[in-house]
Amino acid sequence: MAEPLTLYKLIVLYMLNKVDFPLTNSQISEFILDKGYTTYFKLQQAISELIESGFIKEEAAHNRTFFHLTEDGAETLVFFKNNISPAIQDDINRFLQEKQYDLKNETAVKADYYRNTNMEYSVRCQVMENELPLIDLTITVPTEAEAEAVVSNWNKKNQEIYALIMTKLL
Incomplete structure (x- = not known):
């Protein structure tokens, strides 16, 4: 052993x-x-x-x-x-x-944020499958609190949001 x-x-x-x-x-x-x-x-x-x-x-x-x-x-x-x-x-x-x-x-569900060059926050939301993104969405918000809210909501509601986007686009 x-x-x-x-x-x-x-x-x-x-x-x-x-x-x-x-x-x-x-x-x-x-x-x-x-x-x-x-x-x-x-x-x-x-x-x-x-x-x-x-x-x-x-x-x-x-x-x-x-x-x-x-x-x-x-x-x-x-x-x-x-x-x-x-x-x-x-x-x-x-x-x-x-x-x-x-x-x-x-x-498979990832969300992260960072401060961008405009001094706002970019939030990157992803759903991955086999290390490739099914969806890769970046949203800009003015405050860190809003960025944290987007991250939290993406982690909870990503399937619903993905389905809505696909329905609207297809």
Whole structure:
């Protein structure tokens, strides 16, 4: 069996390898912490070391961080996958199978804002599928409070808004 920190890294790599979308820190943490494999701080250390070594890459949005498996991470997993016990692999596979729709939906919807050159706020709202945007909408609002409201409402109402736009355009 692998050393504990190495095992946590392999679990993260295995999880990212089993899905065709990025996972958030909270999604990875939910599995590992709920199963009692390690503490939050040890998990964050493992993730940090995976990023530093180039095995995963992070994509930061305003309120979330998404993790993607890199080619180097996938190659490493091929060599060391057998260090993850079949029981842990089964736990991961079951977790991903049971929660796949929720996990994918949570990471497919993105919204972030930034201050633009006009000193207003641009809010970028997206729905992604297979790392390609189904919709990519940028809205400019005058205040940060309004930008935060757009982000919040996009996360809650994106399906309704997407359907309305498609109905109007088609």
